[in-house]
Amino acid sequence: MGLGVGIVGLPNVGKSTTFNALTKAQNAEAQNYPFCTIEPNKAIVPVPDKRLTELAKIVNPDKIQYSTIDFVDIAGLVRGASKGEGLGNQFLSNIREVEVILHMVRCFEDGNIVHVEGDVNPLRDIEIIETELIYADISQLEKKIDRLKKQAKNDKKIATQLEIAEALAKHLDELLPVSTFENREDEAFIALDKELRFLSNKQIIYGTNVDEDSLADGNKYVDIVKEHAANVGAEVVILCAKIEEELIGMDDEEAKEMLNDLGASESGLEKIIHIAFDKLGLQSYFTAGKIEVRAWTIRKNTKAPQAAAVIHNDFEKGFIKAEVISYEDFVALGGEAKCKEAGKLRLEGKEYVVQDGDIMHFRFNV
Numbered sequence: 001m002g003l004g005v006g007i008v009g010l011p012n013v014g015k016s017t018t019f020n021a022l023t024k025a026q027n028a029e030a031q032n033y034p035f036c037t038i039e040p041n042k043a044i045v046p047v048p049d050k051r052l053t054e055l056a057k058i059v060n061p062d063k064i065q066y067s068t069i070d071f072v073d074i075a076g077l078v079r080g081a082s083k084g085e086g087l088g089n090q091f092l093s094n095i096r097e098v099e100v101i102l103h104m105v106r107c108f109e110d111g112n113i114v115h116v117e118g119d120v121n122p123l124r125d126i127e128i129i130e131t132e133l134i135y136a137d138i139s140q141l142e143k144k145i146d147r148l149k150k151q152a153k154n155d156k157k158i159a160t161q162l163e164i165a166e167a168l169a170k171h172l173d174e175l176l177p178v179s180t181f182e183n184r185e186d187e188a189f190i191a192l193d194k195e196l197r198f199l200s201n202k203q204i205i206y207g208t209n210v211d212e213d214s215l216a217d218g219n220k221y222v223d224i225v226k227e228h229a230a231n232v233g234a235e236v237v238i239l240c241a242k243i244e245e246e247l248i249g250m251d252d253e254e255a256k257e258m259l260n261d262l263g264a265s266e267s268g269l270e271k272i273i274h275i276a277f278d279k280l281g282l283q284s285y286f287t288a289g290k291i292e293v294r295a296w297t298i299r300k301n302t303k304a305p306q307a308a309a310v311i312h313n314d315f316e317k318g319f320i321k322a323e324v325i326s327y328e329d330f331v332a333l334g335g336e337a338k339c340k341e342a343g344k345l346r347l348e349g350k351e352y353v354v355q356d357g358d359i360m361h362f363r364f365n366v
Contacts, residue, residue: 210238215243
């Protein structure tokens with residue numbers, strides 16, 4: 001769907017290790033020196049969903065297919081990235097292409113792993129990255145303002161956009177992110193953001209990379225990140241990137257046992273995937289048949305014909321009705337036939353807003 005999550009952070013905070021675990025493949029080098037990841041690594045990651053397993057128990061399909069989410073491993077940023085330090089401009093442009101930022105923050109001590117700033121200080125590290133994002137936005141906006149000034153003389157709409165752009169420039173000059181600008185609902189701002197894709201306006205998830213002993217309850221560094229996240233309205237996930245890599249290749253029972261031993265209820269990466277999926281404004285509906293049980297990815301508040309188009313455009317063009325069963329009814333009653341008998345299968349029309357977890361079959365005529 002062209003939506004993605006960019007993994008950012010200073011060098012050596014666990015970005016590539018996390019990416020390796022996300023993709024369950026060692027296709028991003030994780031080395032103990034800055035800039036080992038030069039080109040952004042991209043991966044399509046399945047969204048874990050236990051509901052599909054429950055549906056499969058009933059339908060017994062040939063295969064299960066999950067919703068997916070795109071992750072991009074972006075090379076480590078450093079102080080001065082917005083001015084080109086450490087190939088910063090290239091990396092910042094990669095961030096511009098994603099919708100959500102997973103900001104990895106080092107929250108562990110280890111003398112064997114070099115910290116680019118010399119010591120562990122999560123708040124300073126966050127400020128370095130997020131200040132660089134603001135500087136990059138300032139640079140983009142200044143160029144836009146110059147163009148708008150030339151065009152605004154005889155165009156009222158452009159003059160309004162210039163006014164908003166200049167107000168935003170003052171806001172950014174105070175090193176405040178675009179996300180806290182008060183006029184973000186203004187049409188002129190929305191047009192600016194659509195064109196420039198402001199880096200400091202993207203939603204952020206903080207991934208606090210800890211040692212094994214801190215996985216269950218966090219530590220003093222995690223507490224600092226949580227306090228900052230609460231102030232900016234972001235979410236925090238605690239994970240140990242080394243442990244996440246060890247979970248690769250384990251079956252579900254082994255992984256569950258290892259996490260239980262460490263005092264964790266689920267993988268940190270599973271939490272990140274679910275939070276990111278939600279922040280991207282996405283949800284899933286299901287189809288359940290002998291060939292496959294499958295999750296289809298749609299935006300929240302999508303109506304039935306547009307949801308049908310995710311399977312095939314013809315389904316939207318010739319849409320007649322949608323047969324809908326709620327997930328809860330399907331599982332409780334044991335399948336489609338029993339849901340029909342119990343009157344739990346509904347026929348919905350073009351205005352029906354698809355709910356997360358709906359099990360659907362489309363009637364269409366082309």
